[in-house]
Amino acid sequence: MKYIDEYRDKELIMKLADRIASAVKRDYTFMEVCGGHTAAIHRFGIPSLLPENIRLISGPGCPVCVTDTGFIDKAIAYSQKEDVIITTFGDLIRVPGSASSLEKQKAAGADVRIIFSGLEALEIAKTNPRKKIIFLGIGFETTAPGTAVTIKQAEKENINNFFVLSAHKIMPPAMEEIVKGGTNLDGFICPGHVAAITGSSIFNFLPEKYNLGCVVTGFEPTDLLQSVLLLTEQANRNEPKVEIQYNRVVTVNGNIKAQRHLNDVFETCDAYWRGFGIIQSSGLTPGKNFERFNAEINMPVEAGKHDENEMCICGEILRGLKEPGECPLFADICTPENPVGACMVSGEGSCNTWYKYRRQDE
Amino acid sequence: MCLSIPVKIVSIDGDIAEVSAGGTLFKAGMQMIDNANVGDYVLLHAGFAIQKISEEDAAETYKILREMNDIG
Ligand code: SF4
Numbered sequence: 001m002k003y004i005d006e007y008r009d010k011e012l013i014m015k016l017a018d019r020i021a022s023a024v025k026r027d028y029t030f031m032e033v034c035g036g037h038t039a040a041i042h043r044f045g046i047p048s049l050l051p052e053n054i055r056l057i058s059g060p061g062c063p064v065c066v067t068d069t070g071f072i073d074k075a076i077a078y079s080q081k082e083d084v085i086i087t088t089f090g091d092l093i094r095v096p097g098s099a100s101s102l103e104k105q106k107a108a109g110a111d112v113r114i115i116f117s118g119l120e121a122l123e124i125a126k127t128n129p130r131k132k133i134i135f136l137g138i139g140f141e142t143t144a145p146g147t148a149v150t151i152k153q154a155e156k157e158n159i160n161n162f163f164v165l166s167a168h169k170i171m172p173p174a175m176e177e178i179v180k181g182g183t184n185l186d187g188f189i190c191p192g193h194v195a196a197i198t199g200s201s202i203f204n205f206l207p208e209k210y211n212l213g214c215v216v217t218g219f220e221p222t223d224l225l226q227s228v229l230l231l232t233e234q235a236n237r238n239e240p241k242v243e244i245q246y247n248r249v250v251t252v253n254g255n256i257k258a259q260r261h262l263n264d265v266f267e268t269c270d271a272y273w274r275g276f277g278i279i280q281s282s283g284l285t286p287g288k289n290f291e292r293f294n295a296e297i298n299m300p301v302e303a304g305k306h307d308e309n310e311m312c313i314c315g316e317i318l319r320g321l322k323e324p325g326e327c328p329l330f331a332d333i334c335t336p337e338n339p340v341g342a343c344m345v346s347g348e349g350s351c352n353t354w355y356k357y358r359r360q361d362e
Numbered sequence: 363m364c365l366s367i368p369v370k371i372v373s374i375d376g377d378i379a380e381v382s383a384g385g386t387l388f389k390a391g392m393q394m395i396d397n398a399n400v401g402d403y404v405l406l407h408a409g410f411a412i413q414k415i416s417e418e419d420a421a422e423t424y425k426i427l428r429e430m431n432d433i434g
Contacts, residue, residue, distance in 0.1 A: 036366075116409050117389075117408055119409055142408075145410070146410040149393045149394070149410065193412065197413070249416070258412060258413075261394065348365075
């Protein structure tokens with residue numbers, strides 16, 4: 001398809017790799033925040049095209065991975081209610097909670113349905129008026145506007161049996177946590193589809209406050225390589241700034257209409273991130289006017305104290321401190337068929353990606 | 363999850379469009395897009411079009427890339 005083939009041009013890829021090789025002057029570490037980037041980087045073998053002194057590390061941008069065990073446990077508690085139908089994006093059902101997973105609950109008879117869009121959950125609500133439909137809202141600024149539109153639609157059609165359990169999150173506070181936490185970085189490969197909504201300006205604080213370069217990047221091999229080159233050049237000049245590489249989709253101000261939906265429906269709240277704990281004002285919850293769609297307010301559940309597997313190092317991986325190969329369970333006890341942690345479940349999780357593309361290196 | 367794919371708008375009916383990704387048809391919520399037309403490319407994410415893809419910028423990025431690397 002147009003817009004894809006051109007960005008996978010072999011000749012261009014090799015030229016870009018050469019240019020990067022001649023630009024390097026020292027060691028550099030760049031973090032790709034988005035899980036989609038992590039998957040693309042390994043699928044296209046980008047690390048093998050880079051000189052050894054450029055290291056790419058993954059950050060907290062896989063929504064399934066950063067969703068905490070407590071949220072999964074709550075979703076499981078809801079799924080055990082007779083009158084509830086759980087609607088969720090696919091990956092989430094395999095994430096282990098403290099004692100079970102939604103997939104196991106489903107096998108045991110719970111009504112858990114995989115959907116591709118919030119609007120599908122709304123349809124399920126309409127056709128099952130005697131059931132309560134709970135939509136598990138996960139994802140960042142890219143996904144949350146869709147949930148906002150869905151909630152507005154539920155209000156417009158006066159649907160009373162539709163509820164959202166929101167673990168939606170926003171990206172900048174987690175990026176700031178990484179920097180403040182002392183992870184040594186020379187720049188960020190910034191999430192292109194988050195920025196499609198928010199605009200590139202949400203990253204301005206990184207060069208301004210922390211002297212870190214940012215390049216908003218697309219998902220094709222030439223996109224990724226061009227961004228590494230831009231970041232390397234920024235670091236060489238010591239002139240950090242926010243650049244948009246992915247300008248076929250991203251602008252400085254983003255998608256204003258989507259931002260309006262988001263702001264109409266959601267308020268920020270403190271949120272729990274796997275690996276980080278609570279990050280202030282980093283979560284999204286339905287605001288006052290839409291409280292009647294908030295599952296936690298209308299049908300509170302107790303999920304008890306949650307347990308994490310102590311051997312799983314997902315948390316450190318999400319903070320860019322460790323790599324999957326350093327986990328004692330990796331590829332041995334923990335595999336995509338039998339995931340111990342969330343990072344092995346999602347196709348965008350670091351452990352899953354490493355398992356698929358880099359296992360032989362270990 | 364963060365996967366978003368470029369799709370082409372085939373038809374539009376109010377807030378919902380039918381879009382095509384390499385021949386496979388999907389439904390897409392258009393609530394976030396202004397002035398969408400049949401034939402436009404948009405990014406599809408979790409059932410919603412989240413942004414138009416600028417054909418001009420796509421061509422421009424590619425041109426700059428090629429020029430920068432002195433090929434073609
Ligand atoms: S390999 Fe499995 S157990 Fe280890 S960090 Fe990754 S998800 Fe957790």
